Amino acid sequence: MKTKVLQFLIIVLILVSCKRNAEAPCISKSFEVTATAYNSLAYQTNSNPSITAFGDSLKPGHRYIAVSRDLLDSGLVHNTKVKIEGFDSLYIVKDKMNRRWRKRIDIYMGLDVKKAKQWGKKSVHIEYCVPIKTSND
Numbered sequence: 001m002k003t004k005v006l007q008f009l010i011i012v013l014i015l016v017s018c019k020r021n022a023e024a025p026c027i028s029k030s031f032e033v034t035a036t037a038y039n040s041l042a043y044q045t046n047s048n049p050s051i052t053a054f055g056d057s058l059k060p061g062h063r064y065i066a067v068s069r070d071l072l073d074s075g076l077v078h079n080t081k082v083k084i085e086g087f088d089s090l091y092i093v094k095d096k097m098n099r100r101w102r103k104r105i106d107i108y109m110g111l112d113v114k115k116a117k118q119w120g121k122k123s124v125h126i127e128y129c130v131p132i133k134t135s136n137d
Contacts, residue, residue, distance in 0.1 A: 026129035029075060031103065035084065035124045037116035038066065038106045052095035054078045060110030063087075066095035068104040075130030085125040 040049040040058045050058045058064060065084075067076050076082070081090045084107070097106055105126065109116040 024131045025134075026131045027075075028127065028129055030125060030127040031071070031074070032123055032125055033068075033071070034104045034121060035119075036104070036106050036121050037109045037119040039109055039111055039113055039116050041111065041113070054094060054096065056094045058094065058108060058110075060112075062108070063089050063091045064094040064108040065091045066097045066106040066108070067093055068097045068101040069099055070102050071105070072096060076128055080128050080130075083127045 038044055040060070042049050052058060052064075052066070065082060076093060078093055080093045082093065082105075084091055084105070091107065094108070095106070097104060105124075107119065109119070
């Protein structure tokens with residue numbers, strides 16, 4: 001009897017855990033943006049180049065982007081996962097750009113200045129998902 005109760009509780013815990021981890025329903029959005037690249041170097045950012053405008057620490061080798069503030073208003077907010085045309089992996093919004101930029105992303109390239117310069121400036125298509133607000137939110 002105790003074994004069956006324990007098995008039942010384990011199943012309930014697994015189901016609750018799966019429900020919490022399930023992707024929330026969302027609205028897919030896409031834009032054509034100008035994409036540039038940046039590095040975590042003081043002369044490109046500020047005196048603390050590894051800390052983003054959101055307060056995150058940048059780590060070379062990770063796939064991060066900074067976004068222009070008009071895109072924040074379009075649901076492309078902190079920690080949003082973004083598919084960038086031409087890349088296989090998803091990037092995560094970890095930084096925001098100066099207010100002067102519009103419809104623009106900056107792809108983080110760690111300390112590799114040569115790679116960032118080779119990227120240059122391109123027009124790319126991005127896609128991301130904006131969660132749908134529910135009455136439980």
